[in-house]
Amino acid sequence: MFKVLVVDDEQWNRDIIKSLGRWGELEMEIVGEAEDGLEAIKLIEHLNPDLIITDMRMPGAGGEQLMRSIHERYPDKKIIVVSGYDDFNYAKQAIRYKAVDYLLKPIDPQELNTVLQKCKEALQQRIERQEIDLELSAKLAAYKKRLGSYFHEMNMEGIRKVFLELHADDLLEASLKPEFIRYYVQELLLFLNELCVANVLSVPLDHLVDHAEVPNSFHQAVDFMSGCYLAAMEELIKQRKFKNKLNLAEVKLYLERHYAEPVSLEQLAKLFFVSKEYLSKSFKQEYDCTVTDYLLQLRMEKSMEWLTLDEEISIKRIAEMAGYEDVSYFHRVFKKHFGVSPGDARKASQGLKMSNEKV
Template sequence: MNKVLIIDDEPWAREVIKALGEWDLLRLTIVGEAEDGKEGLRLIQELEPQIVMTDMRMPGVDGVELLQQLNSQFPSLKVVVMSGYDDFNYLKQAIHSRAVDYLLKPVDPAELNAALKKCIHELEVQKQTVNTSWKSPLVFPSTALMDRYLVLRQCVFASLFELSKPAVLQTMNKLEEFLGSSFPEGMEQALLAKMGDDFVQILEQFMSENEVGFASQARETEAAAQRTKVPDTLETIRRKYGEAIDKIEAIRKSKTRLVIAEVQSYIDQHYIDPITLETVAHQFFVSKEHLSRVFKTTTRENLTEYIIRKRMEKARELLLQPHISIKQAALMVGYPEQAYFHRVFKKHFGITPGDIRSGKVK
C-alpha cells in the first residue's frame, strides 16, 4: 500500500481529510500527521511516504517553502496542495513545484479522492519507468537513496543549463562519494551501466534543447560505463560534460545577431510571468543595453512598452468575458496587485477596467 502524510496546522482540517478519503478502497494508508512544514519534512525523511497532502498557510515553514524543498529534495514524491484561499500565487507555486493537484477548502470529497487517484496513477507510471530503466530496485534499495540520487542528477542538469564547469565537477565529486558510501560491493558493474545510460540521456536532452548534435560523444559515456570502474566512468562524464559546455558557449558566442521576432514570441508566451528587460536579456544571452537598442530600432517601440501593451490587450480581451473578474484578469496578465493593474490599464487605454466590465466601453 502507498503511504500518505497529512500536513496542516489545524487538527480539525486533518480530521476532515482522514474522514473524507477512500483510503481502504484506494489501498492507501495514513502513516503520519504534521502541524507545520518543518515537522512534515522530518516525518517525510523518517516515514518515507509516497503521497503528501499539505496546507499552504502554516506557521514556521509554510506551504510555499515546503513545496520548494520537496521539489528539490524529494522529486519522486506526489504532492496534493490544499488551501482555504483562492490565491493565484499559491496555485502558481503549486504548478511550478509539479504538485499533482490543488484543492480549495472546504475540500470536496469527490475532488479529494480524484486527486488521490491521480497520485496513484502517477506512482504506477513512475514504478513502470523504474522497472524498465536504470532506477531498478537492485540499484536503489530504498526511496531515500533514489531521492538522493535524483537530487544530484538535477544538480548536474542545472549545472549544464548554467554552463558551469565548476558546478559540474562539484556535483560529480558528490556523486562519487554517494556511490562509494551507499552501495555494497558486487553491484558496481550493474550500477555503472544504468548510471551511464542515465547520464547519456541527460546530456543528449541538454544538447537537443540547445539544437546541437552530440550523440557520438555522448554514447562514449555510455560505453565507458559498460567496461570501467566508478572513478573512470565519472571522469569520462566530467570530460564529456565539459566538452558540451565548451561547444554551447562557442555556438552562443557565434550567434551575434539578435532575432527580435524570437524575443517578441518569448514575451507573447510569458507575459503572465514577472518578465523585465533584464530577465529577457538574460534569456537571450545579451546585455540589456544591446537588447533595448536593437528592439527599439527594429520595432520603433521599447521593450517595456511592448510587454505592457501585450498585457493590456490581453486584459481587455479577458474583461469582455463576464465570468472573469477584474482581479482574475489582473492575475492572468501578470499583475498580482489590482490597484497597480487599475492604474496601468487606465494610463494605457484612458478608461478603467470597470468601464469595460460595466459595458460603458466596448
C-alpha cells in the first residue's frame, strides 16, 4: 500500500479528501493528517509517506514552505496541491516544486481520483526502476568479481569470456539507457584502475584507454571496455614476463595488497613468470622469511589491528577479512602466533583502554 499524508488546517477539508478518494482500489492508505507545514514535516520524517496532499494557505508554515522542504529533502515524494484559491502565484509555486497537480476546492471526486491514479502509476514505476537498479547493481558486482579474479590470475581467456557474456546479457541491454551505459562503463574502468594499482602495473590507465567518447550503444560500450581490460592485461603480462630479473619488492607489495585472498606459492610464481623454487629461495634470501611466513605475518598483524581498534567487528568477520573461511582454524593460528586467543587479545586491549582512560 502507498502511504498518504493529508495536510489542511481545516478538519472538515481533510475529512472530505478522505471520503472522496478510492483509497483501497488505488492501493493507497491515509497514514496521517497535519494542520500545517511544520507538523507535516515531522510526520513525513516519522511516517515516510509516498504522497502528500496539501492545502496552500494555512496558519504558520503554509503549502509553499512545505513543498520547498519536501523538494529539498524528499525529492522522490509526490505532492498534490488542493486549494480554495484560483491564484496564479500558488499554481506557479506548485509547478516550481513539481507537484503532480493543482486541484481547486470544492474538490471534484473524479478529478481527485484521476490524479491519484496518476500518482499510483508514477510510484509503481519508481519501485520497478529501483528493482531493476538493484538487479543491475548485483549483476555488475558479479561481473566485477569475476573480472578481478581473472585479472589477478592474468587469465586473458577468462576476461574475454566475461565480456562475451556481457554482450549476450539481454537484461543489461534492455535496461541501460545511454546515460546509464556511461555510468557502468565508468564503474568498470575505475575498477580496472584499481586492478592495475593492485597488480603494480606501472603504466597508467590513461595510457591504455582510448580517450574517445564512450559509445551510447550497449554492444559498442562492451567492446570498448573489453579492449581496455585486454590492453591492460597484455601490458601486465609484458611487464612481468620480459623483465631481466624478478622484482621482489613487487612480489612483497602484491602480497600486502592480496593477503586476504588464497595466494599460494605456485600461483605467485606463475604470476611473476618464475619457478616457485626460484621465487621461494630469492624471497627468503631478501627478507629472511618464507613467502608463507610473510603472508601469515600480514594476516595476523591485520587481525590484531582490527581486534583492538574496533570492538564492533565480530571475530568471525575479522577471520574472513584476513582470509580465513574457517573461524576455528583462525583461532588456532592466531593463538599459536600471539600466544593468546583472539577473544583474550580483545579483552586485554579493552582493559588497557579503560586503564588509560582512568589515568
